[in-house]
Amino acid sequence: xxxxxxxxxxxxxxxxxxxxxxxxxxxxxxxxxxxxxxxxxxxxxxxxxxxxxxxxxxxxxxxxxxxxxxxxxxxxxxxxxxxxxxxxxxxxxxxxxxxxxxxxxxxxxxxxxxxxxxxxxxxxxxxxxxxxxxxxxxxxxxxxxxxxxxxxxxxxxxxxxxxxxxxxxxxxxxxxxxxxxxxxxxxxxxxxxxxxxxxxxxxxxxxxxxxxxxxxxxxxxxxxxxxxxxxxxxxxxxxxxxxxxxxxxxxxxxxxxxxxxxxxxxxxxxxxxxxxxxxxxxxxxxxxxxxxxxxxxxxxxxxxxxxxxxxxxxxxxxxxxxxxxxxxxxxxxxxxxxxxxxxxxxxxxxxxxxxxxxxxxxxxxxxxxxxxxxxxxxxxxxxxxxxxxxxxxxxxxxxxxxxxxxxxxxxxxxxxxx
Numbered sequence: 266x267x268x269x270x271x272x273x274x275x276x277x278x279x280x281x282x283x284x285x286x287x288x289x290x291x292x293x294x295x296x297x298x299x300x301x302x303x304x305x306x307x308x309x310x311x312x313x314x315x316x317x318x319x320x321x322x323x324x325x326x327x328x329x330x331x332x333x334x335x336x337x338x339x340x341x342x343x344x345x346x347x348x349x350x351x352x353x354x355x356x357x358x359x360x361x362x363x364x365x366x367x368x369x370x371x372x373x374x375x376x377x378x379x380x381x382x383x384x385x386x387x388x389x390x391x392x393x394x395x396x397x398x399x400x401x402x403x404x405x406x407x408x409x410x411x412x413x414x415x416x417x418x419x420x421x422x423x424x425x426x427x428x429x430x431x432x433x434x435x436x437x438x439x440x441x442x443x444x445x446x447x448x449x450x451x452x453x454x455x456x457x458x459x460x461x462x463x464x465x466x467x468x469x470x471x472x473x474x475x476x477x478x479x480x481x482x483x484x485x486x487x488x489x490x491x492x493x494x495x496x497x498x499x500x501x502x503x504x505x506x507x508x509x510x511x512x513x514x515x516x517x518x519x520x521x522x523x524x525x526x527x528x529x530x531x532x533x534x535x536x537x538x539x540x541x542x543x544x545x546x547x548x549x550x551x552x553x554x555x556x557x558x559x560x561x562x563x564x565x566x567x568x569x570x571x572x573x574x575x576x577x578x579x580x581x582x583x584x585x586x587x588x589x590x591x592x593x594x595x596x597x598x599x600x601x602x603x604x605x606x607x608x609x610x611x612x613x614x615x616x617x618x619x620x621x622x623x624x625x626x627x628x629x630x631x632x633x634x635x636x637x638x639x640x641x642x643x644x645x646x647x648x649x650x651x652x653x654x655x656x657x658x659x660x661x662x663x664x665x666x667x668x669x670x671x672x673x674x675x676x677x678x679x680x681x682x683x
Contacts, residue, residue: 556582
């Protein structure tokens, strides 16, 4: 039996995206056990995310082009089902890793599988909903970021502490057994353009707002990947929480804050007057501006004040999560319908190669640098690692300010009929 337009395709796509972010971020919940077992530096931990991200970004462009072809190619549902099977299978294979290099290889495969998700799914949603309802739809789809993060940390952390990090990776892969077959039953919507094949991607180069949006994606993903992957370690090292408690605090807090942020984006983004794309980008800019001092205050809390630090971190995270519903809807507004999946793939290529690929790596490298300085000054190794990560995290509020500026510039570049 097929699941038609009234049978909840947005819900299925949301659940697929939840698994996407669950499997992607689960390593953040187990960074500390991995560090101790394989004797890793923070730079090496950050590199696990970097290699995933580079492969993910590069693979996304051809897969986005494939998803834009309306005829003579696999349907988007089939592409997504294959992607789910690949990335979940390799997440589970990570449990067999005997060393750092083996784990690194499995993350390469996860990146290839996950590269199909965003281009195919956002193109699908763009065809399901008209512009005036698109922010809410995109915001609901992107609630998967906090929901996936919740599962990564609130499930991954306690499972890793109770049964080991290998079991946590296997558990993260299990939902694919249900979701991959379910995708094959979805009935795809008609394309909202008269084009029956994908347009040439070159018109994207003539849309200034798109390139500002791509730059904003690089910055927001630098911020969010650094935040998500290092926050549990930060809470463990600086505030003394166990791996399980740090995972629960991060998972529950980011889940609640992220969903509230996404709901706020959906409520606001479809009620703006005038030029929708311009208004959505401006709203996202204000949210990024407000998040910066909140994140700064969270990082500055003294050791032992974990509750207040988490509360402030999650307020900032909720503000950052308004980005997805607002900006993803703006992309659909400024890009021709026949280029939506390709535009998302190009956007992902820019934002991941220039942002997410470097966020955890740069943050980890800064952490190691400051830790070495601390050890040279006489601190014990673990105390120096805590101080190093504490100092490195200040890059996050600084880049939130830069994000606000880029989004404002993007809003200024939107044409009056864009």
